[in-house]
Amino acid sequence: MTACAIEPSAADEDDGAPLAGCTITADGSYAARLARDGHSWFPERWTLDGPEPYAVPLPGHQPEEPGTEVQPMGDGRVLIHRLVDGRHTFSLLYPTGPGTGELPLGAIECPPEDSRLRLLPPAPGGERAYALAVGRRSTAVWLVAGGAFGPEHLAELPGRCSGGVWLDRAGRMLALNREAGGRTKAVVVDLERGGEVSPLLQIAAHSDDRVLLADPDSGLLLIRSDAPTPGEGRLGWGVLGSMLPVRFPECLRVPECTVTPFASQPGQALMPESCAVALRVDGPLGSWVGVWRPAERQVHHLAAPEGWLAGAGLWTPKGVLRLPYATEAVPCGVAGVAVPAAPTTVALPTATVPTATATVEPEKPPEPEPPQPVAPRPVPLQQAPLGRLVTK
DSSP states (O other): OOOOEEEEOOOOOOOOOOOOSEEEOTTSSEEEEEEEETTEEEEEEEEOSSSSOEEEEOOOSSOBOTTOEEEEOTTSOEEEEEEETTEEEEEEEEEETTEEEEEEEEEEEOOTTTOEEEEOOOOTTSSOEEEEEEOSSEEEEEEEESSSSSOEEEEEEESEEEEEEEOSSSSOEEEEEEEETTEEEEEEEETTTTSEEEEEEOSSTTOOEEEEEEOTTTOEEEEEESSSSTTSOEEEEEETTOOSOEEOOGGGOOTTOEEEEEEEOTTOTTOGGGOOEEEEEEETTEEEEEEEOTTTOSEEEEOOOTTBOTTOOEEOTTSOEEEEEOOSSOSSEEEEEOOOOOOOOOOOOOOOOOOSOOOEEOOOOOOOOOSSOOOOOOOOGGGOTTSOOOOO
């Protein structure tokens, strides 16, 4: 068991408040970040769903530490995670006229020599927030906001876990990358079945296979694996519920650069090949934005706005990529990036026969469209050939 003791505190629902980061809620309504005033740091909430974005500062009684985590909630409050005297404390911040209100949620005690704790990405719905406590031999999943009595221990997984990707719109199925036996494989934690763990992705027995991003609408998965090239983590894609192999396009290999997906286009139901993915590209000359779709087999490299909060962004339902940025002249801005239109594609067929592994196939030239394409039906998660998910 991870060495964590919980100290609950009374927590009632309250109105109002922001988040910091820059982290964006799953629906794109709010963002939060730690802003800087000279040498001092303070939480700041951004409202993104209005005619113009605007920021609300949420300073506390004293400056925050640079490593403090903030996360926006769906109601506008901001969750803040602080490390105080060896305890991980959690509170909800909200504006109260000229000041900042703070609702304590409780604390988790994790000895620093045994474990580390961080917030997971914002959950769908925005009502709950989760954290991952990684120990020497196991990993704990905690509900830190949205519970009835403060932080709640939900699951304990053997091995050391990283990542954190939501596979559904209900905030039930959480994908984690678990290191055990010298290898890293993606697994799924069912938060409604007591933290039941199932394999998700295994390309080869001796490969490290990680899930980086998932789009619940289309089923598109972005992964990183060294299966095609031992010693090199290649960016690839697959479809949850499809019998087609995992593919590793050459266009996603940018020399001397690290490519990381950070947002996918919503609303592409049963159309994974048309689903646009925003990529953060980090190289010797800085960071910029890439846009890629599986059907195009090329990456469109785009200049990021000045002051881009690198790695943050979201797609609108109409396919516009919005990137938050902050400069001295514009302390709270969102730039809309013009993205090339998607080509006409055929939806990928799906299958209902589960398997425990996924294969690797090199990229091939596009095949001719079948004369009468048939729209595939959705496949339940427990039937996903990229791994077996139990959701009874």
